């Protein structure tokens with residue numbers, strides 16, 4: 038669970054120590070073949086070509102030349118005339134052909150934004166932000182004026198904005214207050230192949246808005262669906278749309294697969310990274326796909342260290358290493374997008390947030406580990422889980438696409454051709470595997486019933502039933518109508534269960550504390566793992582510990598963080614992630630503003646944190662586990678055997694009942710984020726059921 042437009046990890050499969058176990062010696066050599074057996078070495082000529090590629094983007098004139106050279110440029114007239122003629126259009130074009138950055142500009146220049154603005158949705162926040170600033174530069178305007186962006190907690194647009202990049206989640210939010218999307222003349226659903234749950238919802242919502250406008254004789258809503266890779270027939274059928282294929286790729290990208298297969302993915306990834314670093318000219322930057330924050334931070338630390346070590350013994354360009362994952366503050370994410378200074382090399386370790394849409398300056402080499410961490414909802418257990426899974430061929434193609442944006446590039450897959458062939462063709466739509474409570478709530482706020490909504494791919498029926506039941510239990514829905522509470526709930530960009538905690542905290546007189554804990558739970562873990570100073574780290578942690586559990590501990594941390602003067606130093610001393618606390622504090626401010634707008638009465642419970650736990654129980658009553666006679670735990674409603682995770686403050690204690698905010702599947706099921714609950718607190722009201730379940 039957690040916030041919607043957030044698909045990063047809270048924990049990892051490898052553990053933070055995995056990289057540090059690899060002593061900074063020269064990693065093994067990994068052999069790549071272009072096909073099943075042929076071994077290929079890097080082509081010197083190509084490397085040189087890439088290095089000599091003109092630095093075209095230093096001034097607006099440079100932009101102009103660059104724009105003209107993009108494959109979409111020569112199709113612009115045809116494209117505009119087709120858009121004028123037809124209301125729905127599907128645009129397929131290679132990665133890097135200029136779809137995302139150029140098409141909105143063509144439409145704007147052709148006058149298609151005279152009766153409203155052009156909205157372009159992205160499945161990820163980092164894409165919306167970075168692309169908007171690129172397009173603003175190309176138009177030579179200040180970001181937020183003609184060109185702007187709107188992502189969760191950040192609206193950089195004004196009344197002058199005509200080209201608006203936004204996350205798909207934000208567009209769904211807009212539809213909640215304006216079902217015909219009256220601000221827009223054109224809506225572009227970009228990267229449709231990603232099939233994020235919000236994009237899927239938008240498919241239906243935008244189509245409905247188009248029809249409603251037609252019925253009301255309003256100016257038409259133009260709909261454009263874009264991707265490099267997708268099942269076109271399915272989309273044509275659903276949208277009854279014209280298809281346009283844009284020919285041409287800007288730069289060639291070569292893909293290499295390993296000759297033999299590897300059990301873990303980070304070892305060949307690092308070995309490949311250092312091989313490229315040894316052999317490729319400086320300023321050929323490298324992008325490596327990994328799965329989550331902890332893993333990425335360990336890889337960053339290891340690579341920085343090894344890079345430093347290498348530069349003292351052999352002549353290697355200086356290495357600049359950047360992490361990229363969704364929980365990083367936007368400002369820090371954008372750091373990774375700048376090309377490396379002359380004579381050096383940049384390495385970016387990223388989750389799949391850099392997989393589609395974006396252009397990261399300088400990248401010529403992509404290392405694709407073939408894995409991704411996905412959040413999956415299990416209707417059987419009613420719980421969400423993050424799991425590392427294999428990517429699809431579509432995703433592999435998108436990852437490869439990141440290498441050839443500014444010059445020819447190379448993509449190294451750390452898996453074999455055979456393994457590649459076995460990958461699924463397309464990604465399973467998120468709607469088929471996510472918790473639908475939030476979606477159902479948003480649809481109801483638009484006036485749509487999820488059980489009858491015409492999805493492109495229907496979500497599983499049991500998932501829909503569970504979602505509706507969950508909303509009923511939370512008091513958001515009665516008789517398939519949204520209640521007043523449900524309407525307030527829909528305003529918060531959170532999992533409805535988290536929102537319920539905030540709303541319930543008013544009655545328990547602890548809104549301040551609830552905002553803090555929910556904000557911190559929406560980001561990544563604030564705890565920094567240290568392999569070398571484990572004892573010190575756990576001692577530092579004790580200072581915040583509470584017998585009430587991990588949520589009160591989070592509160593203690595945040596309270597002390599707020600009063601600390603030198604926050605960075607304080608975090609360092611206490612083995613806490615400064616960035617994550619900073620992010621949590623930003624999210625908290627936003628949630629507090631929403632709470633104020635919803636007229637929620639502010640109150641603090643001070644040291645009486647039992648009230649906070651009671652508020653948590655009202656939203657998260659499905660996440661309870663009970664102590665058994667034999668000393669083990671099982672989840673209360675689904676009877677799943679579970680254990681308290683060793684990292685929890687409650688590990689080793691045996692409260693009769695606990696509430697948890699995360700379920701981690703490794704060798705067995707572990708609970709993380711655990712609080713003690715008094716069984717006597719369970720009432721019909723806060724469990725939505727007939728008292729204690731026997």
Ligand SMILES: Nc1ncnc2c1ncn2[C@@H]1O[C@H](COP(=O)(O)OP(=O)(O)O)[C@@H](O)[C@H]1O
Pocket residue numbers: 094107130131132133134135136137138139171287394395396398441442443
């Ligand atoms: N931030 C950027 N920095 C440098 N070049 C960029 C940037 N954004 C886009 N480009 C250039 O424009 C090309 C087209 O980008 P884009 O419109 O995102 O393509 P598509 O959506 O078809 O994948 C890129 O391949 C790159 O050459």
Ligand SMILES: [Mg+2]
Pocket residue numbers: 136137138227393394395
């Ligand atoms: Mg694109």
